[in-house]
Amino acid sequence: DGCAIIGFNSNNEQISSTVGTSPSMVTFKADRPFLGVPLSIKAELKCCYTTTEQQINPTWFKSVRTGQSSPVAVNISENVTTRLDKADKELCYVLTFDSVQLNDTGMYQCVLNYSNHFSPGTYLQVYKRLKKTINLRESTKNKILTAEGVLLLLCVVLPSTTLLFKVRQSHLDGLNLDDCCTTYDQIERSQAHGPYQDVCNIIEEEEEFQLEKP
Incomplete structure (x- = not known):
């Protein structure tokens, strides 16, 4: 053996x-x-x-x-x-x-x-095998999937809509062409008169004024 x-x-x-x-x-x-x-x-x-x-x-x-x-x-x-x-x-x-x-x-x-x-x-x-904790019908599962799809769509659409609204508002609050033209004209007129005064003319005016005193 x-x-x-x-x-x-x-x-x-x-x-x-x-x-x-x-x-x-x-x-x-x-x-x-x-x-x-x-x-x-x-x-x-x-x-x-x-x-x-x-x-x-x-x-x-x-x-x-x-x-x-x-x-x-x-x-x-x-x-x-x-x-x-x-x-x-x-x-x-x-x-x-x-x-x-x-x-x-x-x-x-x-x-x-x-x-x-x-x-x-x-x-x-x-x-032992694990049992399902929640027993859902097929109709309930379909409703849950539909609700998830709607929520997902809202999560995509709402931020896009908000962004477009902000862009449009920024255009409305931006520069106005009429105001820009008016401001430009004022700047041109001020430059035509000159930013400085004639010192010689001011002195002559003062002398003439002094001669006229009694």
């Missing part, structure tokens, strides 16, 4: 070897480490191995908490069944749940009839 030894190398890769005192040898293959399944859905777990033994009776065991409780044998029932699949030299012992329940969550391993060595195992996680 012989048994398989499972370990990990420096690259965290699973390796297996066999030991024994007889020509019969068995080697466990790597298992799927984790399987998440929704509540009430079918699930399958596999324990694959190669062996030179003609007849082997594998058994499935379940641990609720790894390392904290002893594994217990899985009860076979109408909902939980087993079968043996053969492919070339590899054998797979399959554990099938027709409809998983929350209490089916746990670590599942198989052990061969002549060995106390457990397979690496697969952790089965059963979970």
